[in-house]
Amino acid sequence: MPPALPESNFGDQMTNERGNRTLIAYASRGGVTREYSEIIAEVLREKHGHEVDTVDIRKEKTPDISDYDSIILGTGVRMQRVYKKGLSFLKNDFGEKKVAVFLSSNEAGTPDSYDDAVRKYMNPIRENYPNLNLVDIEGFGGRIRVLGKTTVDTCDPGKVEGWAEQLGEKLRTPTDTP
DSSP: OOOOOOSOOTTOOOOOTTOOEEEEEEEOSSSHHHHHHHHHHHHHHHHHOOEEEEEETTTSSSOOOTTOSEEEEEEEEETTEEOHHHHHHTTSOOTTOEEEEEEEOTTTTSTTTHHHHIIIIIHHHHHHOTTSEEEEEEEEOOEEEETTEEEEEOOOHHHHHHHHHHHHHHTOOTTOOO
16 A cells, blocks of 8 residues: 555645646545545556645535646445535536546445446446546445444455556646657
8 A cells, every 4th residue: 555645735736847737536434535545646646747636525625626637536435325525526617627536335346246336326427427528437446344343345456556557648638748
């Protein structure tokens, strides 16, 4: 697992000479979505030269997205419902910004139920937010804890890293050099 990021590094407004400023906004309750955000941020920084800020939208409800070229939303699923904070964030006017979404869900982390997760969680996002310049959406496994003990863990950090590597290419801005 990559080293933990500060709780929020949102607001560090340095300019990236490559022009790729990415905001990862996440809503996490059990911590898995935050962990995935950290992995994605590290891959985008290290392998694609993106400047990446992260923000927990459960704590910072209305981050300023104006300085970013692309937005990534990470949100969890609990009791077969996508977190409301995540869905509310998608109501922002992103204009032409490239947007990617990832979900943390036990169903998405299990091969036998992945297609159900696509149908129940990912397809509705595509359908209900047609104005998004959506470049990708993906689902990853989650974790269930009961009384502080992990009872189910379908997390796959390797899958998250692979997706982030591919996503970095999709988020390239026109000023990037190949």
